[in-house]
Amino acid sequence: MIEPKKFWWMIKKELISLKRHPARLVSILAFPIIMILLFGYGMGGEMTDLPIVVVSQSDGDLTDLTLDTIKSTETYHVVEVIDSLDEGKERVDSGEVKAAIILPSDYDKDSNQQKGVTLYIDSSDQMASQILESSTQGIFYRISNMVASQTSVSTQDAHIKPSISHSLNNFKDDISLHINRIYGNIKYIDFLVPAILGMTIMMSCMMGMGATIAGERETGELARLFMTPTSVSTVIGGKIAAKLLIELVRALILIFMAVLLFNVSIKGGFLQTFIVLVIGALCFVGFGIMLSARTQTQEDYAQISLPFSMPMMFVSGVFYPIETMPWILQKLAYVFPLTYLNDAMRGIMLKGQTLGDVWLDLVVLLGFTVLFFIIGVKRFNRDV
Amino acid sequence: MNAIETKNLTKVYNNNFTAVNSLNLEIPKGSIFGMLGPNGAGKTTTIKMLTCLIQPTSGKATVGGYDVQKNPDDVRNLLGMVPQQVSLYKDLTVMENSQLCADYYGVPQDERDSRIEDLMELVDIKYAKDKRVGQLSGGQKQKASLVASLVHRPDILFLDEPTIGLDPTTKRTLWDLIRELNDNGHTIILCSHDMHEVDMLCDNVGIINTGNLVAYDTPQGLKDALLESNKQDLTDALSKISDESEDSDSKKEDLENLSLKKMSVLLKNQDDEIIETISQSDHVKSVEVARNGRINLRIDSFDDMAVQNVLNDIISSGGIITSIFTEEPSLEDVFIKSTSEVNEDDRA
Numbered sequence: 001m002i003e004p005k006k007f008w009w010m011i012k013k014e015l016i017s018l019k020r021h022p023a024r025l026v027s028i029l030a031f032p033i034i035m036i037l038l039f040g041y042g043m044g045g046e047m048t049d050l051p052i053v054v055v056s057q058s059d060g061d062l063t064d065l066t067l068d069t070i071k072s073t074e075t076y077h078v079v080e081v082i083d084s085l086d087e088g089k090e091r092v093d094s095g096e097v098k099a100a101i102i103l104p105s106d107y108d109k110d111s112n113q114q115k116g117v118t119l120y121i122d123s124s125d126q127m128a129s130q131i132l133e134s135s136t137q138g139i140f141y142r143i144s145n146m147v148a149s150q151t152s153v154s155t156q157d158a159h160i161k162p163s164i165s166h167s168l169n170n171f172k173d174d175i176s177l178h179i180n181r182i183y184g185n186i187k188y189i190d191f192l193v194p195a196i197l198g199m200t201i202m203m204s205c206m207m208g209m210g211a212t213i214a215g216e217r218e219t220g221e222l223a224r225l226f227m228t229p230t231s232v233s234t235v236i237g238g239k240i241a242a243k244l245l246i247e248l249v250r251a252l253i254l255i256f257m258a259v260l261l262f263n264v265s266i267k268g269g270f271l272q273t274f275i276v277l278v279i280g281a282l283c284f285v286g287f288g289i290m291l292s293a294r295t296q297t298q299e300d301y302a303q304i305s306l307p308f309s310m311p312m313m314f315v316s317g318v319f320y321p322i323e324t325m326p327w328i329l330q331k332l333a334y335v336f337p338l339t340y341l342n343d344a345m346r347g348i349m350l351k352g353q354t355l356g357d358v359w360l361d362l363v364v365l366l367g368f369t370v371l372f373f374i375i376g377v378k379r380f381n382r383d384v
Numbered sequence: 385m386n387a388i389e390t391k392n393l394t395k396v397y398n399n400n401f402t403a404v405n406s407l408n409l410e411i412p413k414g415s416i417f418g419m420l421g422p423n424g425a426g427k428t429t430t431i432k433m434l435t436c437l438i439q440p441t442s443g444k445a446t447v448g449g450y451d452v453q454k455n456p457d458d459v460r461n462l463l464g465m466v467p468q469q470v471s472l473y474k475d476l477t478v479m480e481n482s483q484l485c486a487d488y489y490g491v492p493q494d495e496r497d498s499r500i501e502d503l504m505e506l507v508d509i510k511y512a513k514d515k516r517v518g519q520l521s522g523g524q525k526q527k528a529s530l531v532a533s534l535v536h537r538p539d540i541l542f543l544d545e546p547t548i549g550l551d552p553t554t555k556r557t558l559w560d561l562i563r564e565l566n567d568n569g570h571t572i573i574l575c576s577h578d579m580h581e582v583d584m585l586c587d588n589v590g591i592i593n594t595g596n597l598v599a600y601d602t603p604q605g606l607k608d609a610l611l612e613s614n615k616q617d618l619t620d621a622l623s624k625i626s627d628e629s630e631d632s633d634s635k636k637e638d639l640e641n642l643s644l645k646k647m648s649v650l651l652k653n654q655d656d657e658i659i660e661t662i663s664q665s666d667h668v669k670s671v672e673v674a675r676n677g678r679i680n681l682r683i684d685s686f687d688d689m690a691v692q693n694v695l696n697d698i699i700s701s702g703g704i705i706t707s708i709f710t711e712e713p714s715l716e717d718v719f720i721k722s723t724s725e726v727n728e729d730d731r732a
Contacts, residue, residue: 005487
């Protein structure tokens with residue numbers, strides 16, 4: 001039997017609590033914003049303005065052209081153009097700059113000889129060195145095409161001396177690769193945001209359920225409710241209704257912030273994204289109830305939920321595609337509801353799919369939800 | 385008619401711990417029943433079974449005639465519970481908490497608020513009705529908790545350590561309130577470790593130890609029984625010693641001392657003559673004048689006339705008594721005695 005008045009009391013109680021604790025309200029609003037900022041800027045941003053020096057031992061038109069090209073590339077921040085090779089290497093060694101691009105003295109000479117440009121690079125910073133290598137290759141490839149002369153770039157590792165330099169010989173235009181991006185030009189942040197939304201919902205639902213159920217069991221409020229002639233499912237139902245309402249507001253803020261801060265496009269439309277998030281929230285609320293069914297204190301709940309929430313965060317393809325993970329983690333990913341939520345979110349936000357297209361994800365999520373609720377309510381202990 | 389009856393009520397937890405062992409208890413309707421017992425004796429488990437929070441393993445319990453296993457919702461409607469830990473929502477006001485409880489008990493909407501206001505007046509918390517529970521003092525919280533527990537007009541009210549941590553004045557206010565509620569027809573079950581409280585309030589006292597009822601009587605009945613049993617113990621011990629050798633004289637003296645009752649009087653006109661008279665009284669074994677002026681006596685506790693005779697002696701020698709007290713066995717003594725007996729049996 002559904003007792004709307006009892007449901008309503010739980011919602012009213014949550015809202016009154018929030019109203020009387022403005023600090024808590026702020027944290028509810030701030031949490032999704034912080035998450036989005038942290039992951040969006042921290043992990044999804046592109047590397048630009050890496051400090052380098054250019055060692056130029058020649059001068060002429062080609063040198064000027066090369067310097068202009070390097071300076072106008074966003075990846076680099078050219079700290080200085082110098083002419084001493086040793087000084088250039090020293091600056092990389094000291095860590096002041098990430099790399100030195102060394103143009104040899106014969107760089108501007110008009111000859112058919114191969115010209116060796118050296119990239120002296122700090123390979124201890126793996127991310128930066130990868131990006132520097134590929135963009136430097138790109139630049140000299142373009143330049144050599146422009147001047148149609150032989151230029152080669154060799155990379156020299158600052159930390160393994162004498163360096164093994166590999167020559168990056170320029171390709172001829174024999175093979176041309178056409179990339180056809182079926183979903184448009186997707187940046188890492190675009191890939192990240194849908195899953196960040198899912199992950200944030202997961203974390204706050206699971207943490208929140210612990211607070212309401214295990215916490216109230218600990219402080220005795222739950223006992224008072226259970227002494228009234230009220231069924232377990234009504235009491236829990238009220239808690240879910242209250243929690244879901246707050247999570248929905250959070251989901252809205254998350255989507256809004258993602259669009260506002262990162263200009264993330266929602267190809268499948270706002271409403272569908274929202275519906276998927278609601279289903280996800282229900283599922284994780286259910287997970288929380290299942291876990292809190294027999295935990296006596298909030299502390300216990302935190303300990304019990306951590307082994308579930310942490311692996312789920314990393315294995316469910318939030319940060320890396322599932323396919324790149326070791327096979328055992330891939331298998332594990334299939335039993336985590338977050339995987340399906342992420343997949344559905346990406347489908348709708350990135351690929352512009354409809355709810356119908358991601359039906360399998362939704363069915364699995366709803367299946368998990370029903371399972372969690374049944375186990376949760378069955379295991380739920382009236383004993384408090 | 386009994387408000388609560390249990391028959392062989394037993395609870396064995398999953399880890400094979402028997403918390404309540406075949407408990408038979410009858411609590412008459414309209415009485416104040418004091419439930420005593422050391423920590424871990426099975427009181428809480430018993431209350432949880434009676435309030436339908438956990439299921440008994442075996443046996444039967446009825447509350448107001450309803451079986452706790454067959455009609456739990458009827459039982460819940462009859463019960464009110466004031467837990468030891470105030471379990472109201474701290475962020476809600478007293479009024480809001482009471483309304484929430486009323487709605488969970490299904491109190492009719494049209495009389496809900498007026499009922500709450502009446503209760504607030506009864507327990508004198510109306511002045512704080514719009515305060516958040518988290519901001520109330522300990523005594524106010526207990527009063528708020530009482531209001532929330534009474535909104536559905538329960539026949540039976542459980543009070544679990546209702547006055548723990550309260551100042552003496554607030555304690556007395558609550559005691560008066562408990563008596564008043566009892567006069568209004570509520571059966572009250574009081575769990576407490578405050579022996580004075582139980583002694584003063586309760587019609588009947590049951591002492592539970594290791595899941596069993598080890599004593600059940602009126603407070604005075606229990607104390608009298610202890611006095612009798614103490615006397616018996618002493619007489620037995622004394623006769624045993626007198627049968628033995630002469631060297632146990634000192635031991636005998638010790639035991640005789642134990643059979644003495646303390647009596648203390650304060651006189652308005654204390655002089656040596658009066659003290660002399662008192663010390664020659666047949667029933668007085670020792671006299672000591674304390675620094676605060678009290679005359680502390682040890683009198684024969686076996687003789688029912690001892691107090692009367694000592695007083696007569698004082699009065700006849702011209703003493704004007706301003707204060708007097710004698711030391712009786714307290715409920716605490718009963719508690720310690722009845723719970724230790726079982727513990728010793730257990731060990732045997």
